[in-house]
Amino acid sequence: QTFRAARIVNGLLDFARQRGGEKGLLEVGAVIGDCADLLRERFSRRGIRFRYDAPAEPIHVLGNEGELQQVVTNLLLNAVDAMPGGGSLVVELSADATMAQLVVTDSGHGVPPELLDKIFQPFFTTKAGQGGTGLGLAISQQIVAQHSGRIGVDSRPGEGTRFTVVLPRQEPPGTPPAS
Numbered sequence: 001q002t003f004r005a006a007r008i009v010n011g012l013l014d015f016a017r018q019r020g021g022e023k024g025l026l027e028v029g030a031v032i033g034d035c036a037d038l039l040r041e042r043f044s045r046r047g048i049r050f051r052y053d054a055p056a057e058p059i060h061v062l063g064n065e066g067e068l069q070q071v072v073t074n075l076l077l078n079a080v081d082a083m084p085g086g087g088s089l090v091v092e093l094s095a096d097a098t099m100a101q102l103v104v105t106d107s108g109h110g111v112p113p114e115l116l117d118k119i120f121q122p123f124f125t126t127k128a129g130q131g132g133t134g135l136g137l138a139i140s141q142q143i144v145a146q147h148s149g150r151i152g153v154d155s156r157p158g159e160g161t162r163f164t165v166v167l168p169r170q171e172p173p174g175t176p177p178a179s
Contacts, residue, residue, distance in 0.1 A: 023147075025172055026063050028100055029054045029093055035072040036091070039080070047086025048079075052093075059095045062170040067143045071151075074136040075104040075163050082108025082161060095169050102165040111155040119153065 036052055043050045061068075079089050087107035094101050111119060111126065118124045120141045125134035144151045149167035 023062050023064050025060050025170060026065055026068065027058045027060055028068075028102065028167075029058060031065065031068050032072055032091055032093060032102070035069055035076060039073070039076055042080060043089065046080055046083065048083055048089050049087070050089045050091075052091040055093055055095070059093060059100045060170050060172060061100050061147070061167045063147045063167070068147070071140045071143050071165065072102070072104075074140050075165075078136065078163075079104060079106035079108060079161070082106050082110075087160075098169055100167050100169045102167075103162060104165075105160060105162040107160040110157040110159055110161055111153070112157050113155075116153060116155060120151075 032052060033054070036050065040050070076089070076091075083089070083106055088105075089107075090103075090105045092101075092103040092105070094103075115124075115126065119126075120137050121134075122138040123134040124138075141151050144165055144167070147167055149165060151166075152164045153161060154164075155161040
């Protein structure tokens with residue numbers, strides 16, 4: 001219970017803390033790859049088939065690397081928790097001329113429609129008694145908003161859940177505009 005209380009307090013501090021640390025040009029695929037590498041053993045232990053096909057060309061955004069890693073890690077861990085008996089976890093990254101889009105899709109138990117509008121609220125959790133604090137998605141939404149982006153969710157009970165993160169694309173200096 002002490003560790004759970006510490007996680008809740010740390011989550012509250014993260015949520016309350018004014019974000020907006022150092023931002024720089026980031027390659028989103030590298031952020032995804034780093035997060036996936038950290039969780040690969042957990043995927044394996046849970047019987048989760050993980051797939052991330054990196055795009056042919058790097059996709060850049062202006063952001064804080066640690067904060068965006070927190071968002072990606074949270075989405076991946078939520079997917080793992082939604083598939084206690086194993087399943088499929090797919091991460092897709094794409095972009096058009098102005099926006100980068102990250103999609104995380106799991107084959108887990110899904111979220112009932114009546115709960116979808118609550119999952120980004122602080123302290124709302126579907127993992128009560130399993131260590132969930134109800135702060136991960138609220139913090140992730142806050143981080144994405146501070147990066148001038150948006151996060152959304154689609155889910156069907158018994159079929160899985162898909163989170164979509166959209167962020168403004170930023171090309172490195174000297175790069176011709178994307179067509």
